[in-house]
Amino acid sequence: MLLADLGREILRDLSGAPPADLAAVLTAVPKTVGLKPSGLGTSAARAFLPPPQPTAEPRLFCPGPVRDDPALGEQVNEAVVRWAAEAGIYPGRLEKLRAANFGRLVMLTHPATDDPDRLLAATKCLVAEWAADDYYVDEVALGADPAVVGSRLANLYAVVDPPGLPRAYAGDLTRHHRARPISVAFRGALDHLSRYTTAAQFGRFQHQLAIQSLGWGQEADWHANRRTPRVWEYLVQRHLNSFLPPMLLIDVLAGYVVPPDEFHDPRTRRAFTTAGTAAVLVNDLYSASNESDNDHNLPSVLVATEGLSHRDAVLRTVEIHNELMTDFVTAAAALGATGSPQLRRFLADTWAWLGGSREWHATSGRYHSSDSGGILC
Template identity: 55%
Template structure:
């Protein structure tokens, strides 16, 4: 199910639905509000890294002809020292008491130094991948045992708080988004559901660096048009299911994302088809509007992310038509490609600046950014369990089936995976910020803020409110 379609779904009645209610009501946000320090995100945006000339260089080093030898001298991630780690605050007992029968997953928060920088390239080394966080982040001690029977512990769900909450601003954006949805023709007869989902509030929470409703609306249009692809074509919550036509329709939509250039004789035929497809028209309208606030490079970034998401939608189509249940590894790969990344990639565009392409494209930046994107969508899986049937695909459901464990244990394992991704992003982004431009530092902090705003929206949106 997509973001909007679960609005109309019945509350789940399976054994873990009550746990979802605890997640929804849990006020604890154990992550730091600002990734790089106590100051608000607005101040962090204008703060440059204080570092020497050997460190203050673009991540990839010098570029252009004749610079390969110079680049070869830059130490690789495996050669570089890792920043020290520090302990994160543990959720209070009042929050822990809401979860019954689960062992403690104490968060560890790696903190990179922000005032003093040593020479070299301080990106994280050591083992990588799921299951290696303890080795990388200094968690070598024994894992905590089960809590006393009268003090049950919840999963950590490690995430920062929202950077700001301006309900009036969110309402303005939301109402204008509903008007636009009606104009382009998506969600006919379901505009009340669009309004109730309150995507305007999501964008207000996720982009705390701007209070410009036009910029926030531009982000909201892009997000809603992307989710409309899922609701109209993939999950078929708005239209009659035609999974055998999914690839064809996605190709038509992609022809407006990356405008197809047909010979003059045939171009009008494609245009006629596009104009009859409200989803394609919504995508075109959203991208055209985005050009008023983003550079062509930033829009190109979004086009690239949407193409990746369409690949994942086709993968999901195979699961539907072939009646396949994906293994956990494949589902995690799918969530890497089908996540909130297309929304998150606009962090700098909506805030009114641009990360240099050389830095944004650096594999280490790309890795960290994608870790945050996957974490956000796995968190969505957890929240969504209260509005779906137990047979729907989600990480906890697939873990329970594959590992033959209870749903409660599968939820705990899913939270561990989510938290590992969040801790790894926090550590690697902190290290990357030491050697990148002020724009990269701002983008990494903005990504952290986006994740926190997204979590807050999940906790307050009518999209999930009837869970449990």
């Protein structure tokens, strides 16, 4: 059985589990955290019972979606496909982009708003980031070349955080970006996003994109040198290159602001980045069959470096994911006990984001298409 099929087999029975309400337990630090599916309206305490006795096959510790509005997701998805066509990204691949259904991902992960324009702003940013990864880092067919990843990403970051160049050279930079669809996409996405952010929220988003670029550069090093990273090194890269950029928009789309002193507190940062790494490991489980031959995911790294079978590598990935989720819930509960209402809401909304992301991975055409060949399938 294929590695991706093994992952789906392990995840299938929980893909529709109803959500648990993290907000209700943020005032008490649980000694142990486990997953027990519960019905809508069930007390959150039932979702945080002591874990069952260990079994041979660990179950994925993750909530289900809080909101699923297919019509809203489709509205946002169609809008982002039209925008991608205007920006010039994914020419000839727009149907695959449509099937990936990133509009549904953002609808699922941001249940606090039903404003299509806010959701579209976040979806544009997500698609621009995904396109940069495809065009510059992963997909040779789209022009990716590890030898020039650093220069390309540094120049692209000049769209995210525009430099003040001398007038004699500013025009060169402008012409460079106008000729590159990825730059056009980033500029349009960021302009749209800026309608809804405070200066602090936009600044932290810029900062996270810089961190993501660092992770992409590390990945390019592995490609260029045909090297498989060690497990700890791969997890460092996933800490840098996770779902944190779209997750950072949680309070932006919901219309509130986490106080900067709380948001940048090392304890909050540690909890939030742990959740981001856990989320991207769900992506690793679902995306294995769609990645390039020289790409990496945690199961493949475990196979290559620790000698595990494909099945055991998938199960070990689930265990690692669950450990990270347990750490996040425990940290979120401690922070919620003393934090502001905005921070408590942000942590609860992060929990909801994780559940929406898992639902998208379980249903997206990006990972569940009958045509398994090509980018975005």
